[in-house]
Amino acid sequence: MLARIVASRDLMLALIIVAMCLLIATRFPQFIAPGNLIAIAADSSVLIILVMGQLCVILTRCIDLSVASNLALTGMLIGMLNTAQPDIPVPVLALLASLFGLMLGAFNGALVWLLGLPAIVVTLGTLAIYRGMIYVVSGGAWVNAHEMSPAFLGAIRQEVFGVPVLLWVGVAVVAIVAFILRRTAIGRAFYTVGGNPTAAVYAGLNVGRTQFVAFCISGALAGLAGYLWVARYAVAYVEIARGFEFDVVAACVIGGISIMGGIGTVTGALLGALFLGVVKNALPVIGISPFWQLALSGFVIILAVVINARSARSRGRQILPTQREAAP
Amino acid sequence: MTEERADPPADLPFRDRGRLAGALLRWETLLLFVGVALFIFNALATPYFLNPWTLSDATFNFTEKAIIALAVALLVISGEIDLSVASIVALASIAMGAVAEIGGPLPVIVATGLAVGVLAGAVNGVIVTAFALPSIVVTIGTLSLYRGIGYIVLGDGVFKNYPPEFAIFGQSYVWWVISFELASFLVLAVLFAILLHKTPFGRSIYAIGNNTLAARFAGIRVERVKFLLFCLSGLMAGVASVMLTSRLGSTRPTIAFGWELEIVTMVVLGGVSILGGSGSIPGVVIAAFVMGLITFGLGLLNVPGVVMSVAIGSVLIFVIALPRILAMVRR
Amino acid sequence: MNSRVEIDADPSATAPASPAPVLEVAGIGKDFPGVRALHDVSLTLRPGRVMALVGENGAGKSTLVKLLSGIYQPDAGSIRLFGKPVKLPSAAASARMGISVIHQETVLFNELTVAENIFAGHYPTTRLGQVDWPEMRRRSTEILAQLEAYIGPNVVLKDLSIASRHIVAMARALVGDSPIMIMDEPTAAMSHREIEELYRIVERLRAEGRAILFISHKFDEIFRIADDYTVLRDGELVGTGAIEDTSRDALVTMMVGREISQVFPKSAVEIGEVMLEARHLSHPTEFDDISFQVRQGEILGVYGLIGAGRTEVMQAIAGVGQRYDGEVLLNGETVPQGRADKVIRKGIVYVPEERGLHGAVLQLPIYQNKTLPNLGAYTRRGFLDLAREVEHSREYARLLDLRAAHLSQEVGTLSGGNQQKVVIGKWMMTAPRVLILDEPTKGIDIGSKAQVHRLVSRMAQNGLAIVLVSSEIPEVLGISDRILVMRAGRVVAELGRQEADAETLVRHAIGVN
Incomplete structure (x- = not known):
């Protein structure tokens, strides 16, 4: 029965997103024009990618607050690399970005794995370190659009079947993470390790190593997002994506991923990210100042965790015989 | 299995040193040494450092954060955390700015700031305790919410019509080089130390942080204690907001942005376990000075603020990793 | 279907107990801080035989299981598998070497499906190395069918009853076709019908030639399905042999066999007015229609199997458990619900069973633990009065003969018995009128047990009304004036001191007459 509620939770969130779009469309029909919907999805692509990584980490009962700093640092390095060596092909740059991000995630x-430190403290620390490193490598300078190669900027804007590459990358990441979580032993280990660490040990799993892998995935995706971000906004500087880690966690929470680990789906995470994306794009359309966005996302986070809290008080153990058992 | 006697002692001796002077003070002593080393480094780096006024100026960059850290330390010892404190500072500052804008008198301005702080803290406390939710998620939510409300009210505008007397909280000196801010911090530190170490309330914070269930079984009202701690954390954010706003003389929605990280670092550096249950106010106070000295020293080297965060982040990780590494080496 | 069948077909099967042992444990020992969990225990498992591992709570059964499943490492002794000495450094290693363990339901994954719970950690994979879900579901259905349990493989575990979860745990152990199976109290939460089903499964596994270690403390069960027995008491081996060569009485004596002197008998006390009265306490799932009275100077024993609901009732009364229908009266006044602080102030205290979890704050010093339930009494003008805390703690340390280096020693560094003295002392220091003790001597050494018994008796003399929840029959019989027996959330018998004996208690508790 609870499984149905969880499933219908995703459905409910999807319905809310659709209802929101339709409601806006009654006043501004162009909002749900296919082109605009694709633009919104593409706009949410970076968030979706980061949310997929965060999903893996949160499933294992950890949290990665350093993703936005990782994104910014990788983005700056890739931007500088492009400026210095404009001939490196974009796919190689994207790969390098992922690898560098993976390194930061692996750190x-x-x-967390080898020293058993709490993930929240570690990533609060690296949040600051990675951000500061941007200044160290760039000397505080900006990498501007005119310094970047046309291929660097153009690659993600090309359209394939009417959809920009930026969005295709997001779709691919969702598919890969869905595959990992569903079809690989390590993906299933994220659920077991986060759901019941003791039982995971009894089942012969290494909790710390599993968490390490989740951080690597999160880091690699943040690195990839670093390239996408810099190419999309055509600028790299110290402050890009500052505070974006909270959007990522917010999307996860809205998507029904339990911060206590072990519970969460790719669908939920995706819907959580799309929800924030639609809200962000809808505000200017309906004439609400973009200054409302931060407060709204905060409000939605709290609403989502309260709804997810279900019955906080434990219902007690089943000691009395149930009717089925009482029958002779 | 440490020292258990074979024959019953007539009376068990009481040795508080076993605990206080042992594990806790050892950390604080270490911290103190670090602080002294940084002090000497700074003194050697610039001849102006030993000037009392330079020293006094150096305290401004951490006293406001340290005041909040006192309350956050209590929360962390109880096993919770408050990441929304910096946003509360902003919210309180904006409320004060709005009151000042319509010509509210000084006491009303200050009272507004403090009240908004307590209220914001109480909202955190109610959500965390009533629904038994993890405070890290809730306060990430209110971090956005409170700062977001600030943006709604102020947009990219600024409040700066504060009455001239308002400057006393952030710009005045109580005696010679001792600023109002520093004096307030020291007085509050003493009050917090008494609260944590000398009252039943403080004792129950330790009990809750180490073993919430045992505390509950012993009749401690865990939810109430946690609620009060969130209110206290909000109140201290309000106090810091009064001082910061007064010192800057203006309010923008980005005020105190990112402070939560430095405050948590200060608390953890002070020897408070992020998992709850242990830590002390003297530790947090020393950590505040150490962080102030680091920031000041880096400032002397013309290191920009964002790079200082590398140092602060590294210190945070190093400090919590050190005991684990030592334990691994010993084995 | 099992490769071990050939062993059973060996002609020597005509002579019982002769096949070569598959698992030999020799002189194994394990210490924890403050507790010697196992000392010099040996055990031999043979194919096609069921070995019952018997003992009271805290006798060391679970520790032995954890050593064999690779969760703990032994401090002494050796383990031989099929004649070869082995080390079991992890759960994975133990499973690989052919030992499967049916742990209790707590080591499953509530949020995952039945199929995944059965296969977690060793998923069937396709040729490309992917998790093969259809195969996993197919095999789950197959294994569950073998167990005659028709649970859908896609059901999420948390939607199952506790009994069905045990079946899942068992299915998990059957996946590997392991020659050695360890079952850790599998019947603890099962109904009669399910227990019968389980017996049939065990018999089939035995016929397949597997060696089975069956942990239990129910005598019916042991005589029903075991071939051999091993009895542990206080972490030591006290007897082993073939079931047919022993009797219930002999096993009981081995299991609980303390000399009478180890239970300090209650001295005659004049029993006064009704102090505590529970009236028709009910909760939807935990307990039903619980009524009892305790008088001044009286000790009311409450006996039952683990999971009978005794702890739940007492915690509800103490304001730390579930809310209940019905009423609790102290001296005729209603006791408030759900507020431990008010209950304590009224004079009812509950000394919990789980010392480290509910009783003590192990990281805090002795004196701070002792004053915790009544901090108000040690406060002067808002500040803690350290001198008074120390003085009062010292007084009770002396009274309880607490062995420690000093009063600021962390409770976690004391032995189990001394920890328990701190916990009992901390509640006595609130000067209660009603004392509810939940398994007060669980897992502590014999000397401390006698001291606790003497103390309980003395408190009754001082006019306290005492409720003693205990699973130790000699203890319940020794110091109670009256005994309630609980089974499955209900009071099933109330016996006077004279009419109660071990046999009667056990019969009522198990529900066999």
């Missing part, structure tokens, strides 16, 4: 993961 978080190693501290």
Whole structure:
């Protein structure tokens, strides 16, 4: 029965998103024009990618607050690399970005795994370190659009079947993470390790190593997002994506992922990210100042966790014989 | 299995040193040494450092955060956390700015700031305790919510019509080089130390942080204690907001942005376990000075603020990793 | 279907107990801070035989199971598998070497499906290395059918009853076709019908030639399905042999066999007015229509199997459990619900069973633990009065003969018995009128047990009304004036001191007459 509620939770969130779009469309029909919907999805692509990584980490009962700093640092390095070596092809740059991000994620993961440090403290620390490193490598300078190669900027804007590459990358990441979580042993281990660490040990799993892998995935995706972000906004500087980690966690919470680990789906995470994306794009359309966005997302986070809290008080153990058992 | 006697002692001796002077003070002593080393480094780096006025100026960059850290330390010891404190500072500052804008008198302005702080803290407390939710998620939510309300009210505008007397909280000196801010911090530190270490309320914070269930079984009203701690954390954010706003003389929605990280770092550096249950106010106070000295020292080297965060983040990780590494090496 | 069948077909099967042992444990020992959990225990499992591992709570059964499943490492002794000495460094290693363990339902995954619970950690994979869900579901259905349990493989575990979860745990152990199976109290939460089903399964596994270690403390069960027995008491081996060569009485003596002197008998006390009265306490799932009275100077024993609902009732009364229908009266006044602080102030205290979880704050010093339930009494003008805390703690340390280096020693560094003295002392220091003790001597050494018994008796003399929840029959019989027996959330018998004996208690508790 609870499984149905969880399933219908995703459905409810999807319905809310659709209802929101339709409601806006009654006043501004162009909002649900296919082109605009694709633009909104593409706009949410970076968030979706980060949310997929965060999903893996949160499933294992950890949290990665360093993703936005990772994104910014990787983005700056890739931007500088492009400026210095405009001939490196974009796919190689994207790969390098992922690898560098993976390294940063592995650093978080190693501290959690090998030293048993709490993930929240480690990633609060690396949030600051990675952000500061941007200044160290760039000297505070900006990488501007005119310094970037046309291929660097153009690659994600090309359209394939009418959809920009930026969005295709997001779709691919969702598919890959869905595959990992559903079809690989390590993906299933995220659920077991986060759901019941003791039982995971009894089942012969290494909790710390599993968490390490989740951090690596989160880091690699943040690195990839770093390239996408810089290419999309055509600028790299110290402050990009500052505070974006809270949007990522917010999307996860809205998507029904339990911060206590072990519960969460790709669908939920995706819907959570799309919800924030639609809200962000809808505000200017309906004439609400974009200054409302932050407060709204905060409000929605709290609403979502309260709804997810279900019955906080434990219902007690089943000691009395149930009717089925009482029958002779 | 440490020292258990074979024959019953007539009376068990009481040795508080076993605990206080042992594990806790050892951390604080270490911290103190670090602080002294940084002090000497700073003194050697610039001849102006030993000037009392330079020293006094150096305290401004951490006293406001340290005041909040006192309350956050209590929360962390109880096993909770408040990441929304910096946003509460902003919200309180904006409320004060709005009151000042319509010509509210000084006491009303200050009272507004403090009241908004307590209220915001109480909202955190109610959500966390009533629904038994993890405070990290709730306060990430209110972090956005409170700062977001600030943006709604102020947009990219600014409040700066504060009455001239308002400057006393952030710009005045109580005696010679001792600023109002520093004096307030020291007085509050003493009050918090008494609250945590000398009252039943403080004792129950430790009990809850180490073993919530045992505390509950012993009749401690866990939810009420946690609620009060969130209110206290909000109140201290309000106090810091009064001082910061007064010192800057203006309010923008980005005020105190990112402070939550430095405050948590201060608390953890002070020897408070992020998992709850242990830590002390003297530790947090020393940590505040150490962080102030680091920031000041880096400032002397013309290191920009964002790079200082590398140092602060590294210190945070190093400090919590050190005991684990030592334990691994010993084994 | 099982490769071990050939062993059973060996002609020597005509001579019982002769097949070569598959698992030999020799002189194994395990210490925890403050507790010697196992000392010099040996055990031999043979194919096609069921070994019952018997003992009271805290006798060391679970520790032995954890050593064999690779969760703990032994401090002494050796383990031989099929004649070869082995080490079991992890759960994975133990499973790989052919030991499967049916742990209690707590080591499953509530949020995952039945199929995944059965296969977690060793998923069937396709040729490309992907998790093969259809195969996993198919095999789950197959294994569950073998167990005659028709649970859908896609059902999420948390939607199952506790009994069905045990079946899932068992299915998990059957996946590997392991020659050695360990079952840790599998029947603890099962109904009669399910227990019968389980017996049939065990018999089939035995016929397949597997060696089975069956942990239990129910005598009916042991005589029903076991071939051999091993009895542990206080972490030591007290007897082993073939079931047919022993009797219930002999096993009981081995299991609980303390000399009478180890239970300090209650001295005669004049029993006064009714102090505590429970009236028709009910909760939807935990307990039903619980009524009892306790008088001044009286000790009311409450006996039952683990999971009979005794702890739940007492915690509800103490304001730390579930809310209930019905009423609790102290001296005729209603006791408030759900507020431990008010209950304590009224004079009812509950000394919990789980010392480290509910009783003590292990990281805090002795004196701070002792004053915790009544901090108000040690406060002067808002500040803690350290001198008074120390003085009062010292007084009770002396009274309880607490062995420690000093009063600021952390409770976690004390032995189990001394920890328990701190916990009992902390509640006595609130000067209560009603004392509810939940398994007060669980897991502590014999010397401390006698001291606790003497103390309980003395408190009754001082006019306290005492409720003693205990699973130790000699203890209940020894110091209670009256005994309630609970089974499955209900009071099933109330016996006077004279009419109660071990046999009667057990019969009522198990529900066999």
